[in-house]
Amino acid sequence: MGKNEFLTPKAIANRIKAKGLQKLRWYCQMCQKQCRDENGFKCHCMSESHQRQMQVFGQNPTRIVSGYSEEFETTFLEHMKRSHRFSRIAATVVYNEYISDRHHVHMNSTQWATLTEFVKYLGRTGKCKVEETPKGWFITYIDRDSETLFKERMKNKRARADLADEEKQEREIQRQIERAEQMMETVDSATANGKNEEGNKSRMLEKNEEDADKKIKLSLGSSFKNAQEKKDSSKLLFDDEEFESKKGKSKKQIDDNRSGKNESALDELMKEEEKAKERSNRKDYWLFEGIVVKVMSKALADKGYYKQKGVVKKVIDKYVGEIEMLENKHVLRIDQAELETVIPQIGGLVKIVNGAYRGENARLLSIDTERFCAKVRVEKGLYDGRVLKAVEYEDLCKLAQ
Numbered sequence: 243m244g245k246n247e248f249l250t251p252k253a254i255a256n257r258i259k260a261k262g263l264q265k266l267r268w269y270c271q272m273c274q275k276q277c278r279d280e281n282g283f284k285c286h287c288m289s290e291s292h293q294r295q296m297q298v299f300g301q302n303p304t305r306i307v308s309g310y311s312e313e314f315e316t317t318f319l320e321h322m323k324r325s326h327r328f329s330r331i332a333a334t335v336v337y338n339e340y341i342s343d344r345h346h347v348h349m350n351s352t353q354w355a356t357l358t359e360f361v362k363y364l365g366r367t368g369k370c371k372v373e374e375t376p377k378g379w380f381i382t383y384i385d386r387d388s389e390t391l392f393k394e395r396m397k398n399k400r401a402r403a404d405l406a407d408e409e410k411q412e413r414e415i416q417r418q419i420e421r422a423e424q425m426m427e428t429v430d431s432a433t434a435n436g437k438n439e440e441g442n443k444s445r446m447l448e449k450n451e452e453d454a455d456k457k458i459k460l461s462l463g464s465s466f467k468n469a470q471e472k473k474d475s476s477k478l479l480f481d482d483e484e485f486e487s488k489k490g491k492s493k494k495q496i497d498d499n500r501s502g503k504n505e506s507a508l509d510e511l512m513k514e515e516e517k518a519k520e521r522s523n524r525k526d527y528w529l530f531e532g533i534v535v536k537v538m539s540k541a542l543a544d545k546g547y548y549k550q551k552g553v554v555k556k557v558i559d560k561y562v563g564e565i566e567m568l569e570n571k572h573v574l575r576i577d578q579a580e581l582e583t584v585i586p587q588i589g590g591l592v593k594i595v596n597g598a599y600r601g602e603n604a605r606l607l608s609i610d611t612e613r614f615c616a617k618v619r620v621e622k623g624l625y626d627g628r629v630l631k632a633v634e635y636e637d638l639c640k641l642a643q
Contacts, residue, residue: 271310271351272299311352318360319369322383330371333361333379396561399579403526414521519598527560528595529578533639535565539580547574551584553642583639585609585616591641592618594633599625603641 247253268277270286272295277283286292299306321340337357340346354360361379365372371382529535533554537547552565555573563581565574586592586606594602602625604618615632 269348269350270295271348272296274345307351307353310347311354314347314349314352315360317347319364319383322370322381323385327383327385330373330380330382332377333357333381336381395577396559399526399561406526410521410524414517516598523598523600524596525600527578528583528636528639529554529557529560529563529581530593530595530601530639531555531557532642533593533595534568534584534642535563535639536582536584537565537567537574537576537580538582539576542574542576547572583636585635585638586640591621592638593641594618594620594637595639596637597633599628599630604630604638606638 268280268283269275270277270283270292273286273292275286277286318336318340322336325339326336334357341348349355349357349360352360354363358379361370361372361381364370364381368384369386370384373380373382531554534551535554536549536551538549540548542548547567550567550569552567552574554563555566556564558564558575561578562575563578565576565581566572567574583595588606588608590606592604592606594600594604599620602620602623604620607617607619607629609616610632613632615634616638618630618633618638620626620628620630
């Protein structure tokens with residue numbers, strides 16, 4: 243058996259020594275060989291295989307160094323993402339964990355001479371948050387994964403929608419309180435006016451009774467007095483008729499006021515129902531399958547999709563739609579924040595995508611460009627034939643034919 247065979251004590255000892263970390267200065271990245279001492283590294287550099295690798299390196303050194311640098315950076319950040327994704331940790335700790343793998347890309351083959359330079363590079367490029375402390379350099383991984391960013395954006399959007407709903411509810415409660423106060427004031431003023439009218443009527447009746455008493459007492463006088471009494475009695479008769487006519491008119495006015503109050507109460511109830519329906523059906527998402535939308539994402543301008551129209555084929559997680567473009571039939575997945583509703587010509591079919599009548603199909607009757615709203619008539623369904631006079635542009639969208 244030879245001197246350094248597989249199971250000899252010498253071979254086993256060599257493998258045990260080579261298993262642990264060795265000095266970086268005695269590692270050859272081109273040959274991927276680790277030497278244990280200076281003499282071994284010198285002998286390796288004089289070997290024929292090393293000379294051939296150095297000839298390859300000499301043909302394009304910049305490309306090889308940049309390749310090793312890119313591989314070192316990628317594997318280092320991958321380790322950070324797996325092990326310390328959301329934590330602030332010392333750079334030396336991460337580096338020691340990284341180099342524990344024997345076959346890692348060594349730093350002496352990259353463009354960075356020291357770990358400090360590499361950490362500063364990560365901070366400059368925005369790949370990690372870097373802090374210098376008395377205990378050394380600390381780094382925090384910045385997660386720029388598209389899925390994570392998308393989830394965070396959706397979370398922020400839902401939080402903003404919840405805040406908007408709370409503000410709407412508070413404003414609605416405040417309006418109801420003000421309306422109740424106004425109704426109480428009108429009721430109080432009406433009761434006060436009613437009391438004044440009753441007081442005036444009672445005073446008029448008392449006057450008439452007093453006048454009647456006086457006239458009865460003067461009936462035993464002379465002929466002049468009798469003539470005067472006739473005149474006064476005729477006046478009284480006409481006064482009574484006027485009083486009766488006024489009384490009839492006041493009754494008619496009261497009846498009219500009561501009927502008007504009933505109509506206004508009915509209008510108030512209908513308005514309350516509409517507002518309740520608006521609150522329940524008003525959502526922060528508006529995409530529906532089969533509607534025509536316009537792409538407003540400037541990021542897609544280079545590919546020719548900016549301000550182009552497409553049909554929503556599928557709605558994903560309420561906020562994202564799969565859009566089939568009308569021109570080239572390409573299918574894109576776009577968030578509703580980067581889309582815009584489309585208003586058809588008068589007489590065209592639309593989908594009410596938000597508000598009290600959300601989900602209903604309607605026909606466009608007219609457009610008010612000054613108020614940015616449209617008049618539509620609901621077609622089919624529970625509200626068939628109902629005309630909605632002022633629906634905002636954002637709550638309407640053209641239906642694909």
